[in-house]
Amino acid sequence: MTAGVAHKRFKPGSGAWYRGTALYQMTALSGPVPAGLSFVPPDPWPGDAQHGQELLNNRFRFTGQSFSGELPPWLEPGASAPWLAEMHGFDWLRHLRATGGDAARRQARVLVSHWLDLFGRKWDPVAWAPDVLATRVTAWIGQHDFFLASADDQLRARVFDSLARQVRFLDHAVPGRLKGGPLLTAVKGMVYGGLCLSGLSRVAERAGSLLARELPRQVLPDGGHVEHSPASQLLALRHLIDMRGCYRAGRADVPEALQHAIDRMTPTLRFFRHGDGGLALFNGAQEGEAVLIDTVLGQADARGRPLKSTPHIGFERITAGRTCILMDTGVPPAPGLDEHAHAGTLSFEMSIGRERLIVNCGAHPGDQGPWRAALAATAAHSTVTIDDTNSSAVNDEGGLTRRPSRVRSLRQDAEEGTLVEAHHDGYQIRGGFTHHRRLFLAESGEDLRGQDTLTGAAGHKFAVRFHLHPGVRVATLEDEAALLLRLPSGALWKFRAGGAGIETADSIYLGQGAEPRPTVQIVLRGITQLGETPVKWGFRREGSDIDS
Incomplete structure (x- = not known):
């Protein structure tokens, strides 16, 4: 049992025993290995160079906790569930990218390779939590040109083998018990994997069906996200923008439900902003970064002034x-x-x-x-x-x-x-x-x-x-x-x-x-x-x- 199982966030479901077997890894997740990406989706979000420098020095600071060591503390016993999710999600690759230079690129490869050594073919309730896994899939695909484009053939082969296996896992595991924002995160991983990796188009088709079903449930008529949180509003809109960008980059039709959700959510995100550009502090939200919020609103490319009332949320x-x-x-x-x-x-x-x-x-x-x-x-x-x-x-x-x-x-x-x-x-x-x-x-x-x-x-x-x-x-x-x-x-x-x-x-x-x-x-x-x-x-x- 790993450190993360103690957290409610990572308690495995009824099928966990089977997913941990070699038979499951050999049958359900096996298949052709893509040689590369069909295309690289856009990644307009800024990274933090200072945070990247900490990662270069093997200091892993997420969600108010910081751990250091010669080896990455993937399952640090003292870590919170949010820290573990961030660590295994690899969204922090953008911070290394912002640092720039070959040292950052090499560090990204070392960390990805070390994760593959430990978890690439071994199921773990933390590392393979569907929304965490989906975050990692989108990060590895979105940051491909930063850390993988010039990597040696062996690492490239290992990464693409793992990506294909992880995307197949999502296809089996989603929606499962996921709801709200975590479910959107998982569907985003399916969109990226299904569109960007050859041979997995069926996963993209299923992701489109999930979006058509789920978006009307999560994005209410007033444009508010069903979790009633300004922070969830921002994150969900960012995920939808990423998915739309992936469809466009792959020259695929953007699902109608996806575009309509972006159009409705954008004015409601403006609704939650104070005059300083930050978010109101309701239901787990912090102010956020005004620059990031501006970027999300700009990328949304949706008009609409802030509403006076959001009666559904x-x-x-x-x-x-x-x-x-x-x-x-x-x-x-x-x-x-x-x-x-x-x-x-x-x-x-x-x-x-x-x-x-x-x-x-x-x-x-x-x-x-x-x-x-x-x-x-x-x-x-x-x-x-x-x-x-x-x-x-x-x-x-x-x-x-x-x-x-x-x-x-x-x-x-x-x-x-x-x-x-x-x-x-x-x-x-x-x-x-x-x-x-x-x-x-x-x-x-x-x-x-x-x-x-x-x-x-x-x-x-x-x-x-x-x-x-x-x-x-x-x-x-x-x-x-x-x-x-x-x-x-x-x-x-x-x-x-x-x-x-x-x-x-x-x-x-x-x-x-x-x-x-x-x-x-x-x-x-x-x-x-x-x-x-x-x-x-x-x-x-x-x-x-x-x-x-």
């Missing part, structure tokens, strides 16, 4: 003046599609131009264990908690075990501003509570008024939280129940509240990378009354900018 976007607000107003994604889901129902984020003011705490790249428990919790979001519990029950290994069954929202756009009203029943287990939230943003974009109302039993502690971006500074106004918030540009906003006591507390922000940044949160605390307990609050722009 449950988000609202309110813009006025320089202010942008994004609010989670939907039921969390369904079981099996909720690996990265957070308990952040009715939370919101707010940015002014290119500066973020109100945020959620974000996500750790590893997204498992203590980090997931902390960052997926309701208290890590700018919304309401009751009795320090979560509105959805968070599983440390991914997913939710309880969630609101009913979330409703109503939006009204008028000349004076936009009003969004929403409620959810995620706290029914705590005194039968329903949480109602109202947000009104004036047409100037400089006045946000909110009200949270808890309807239920008396005597329960509650907290209304507003996490601030680390760039925001807070000052208490002694002569009134208010706080003064200063953005990095010098812009001032005043926060007022009624119906609960105002305090500030420490918080963290994980919008980028794996290291949390300290920040501050505003907390309104109180105890519920029988029936309705309203709390009113507001953020208002103050005067003109002042010097630092």
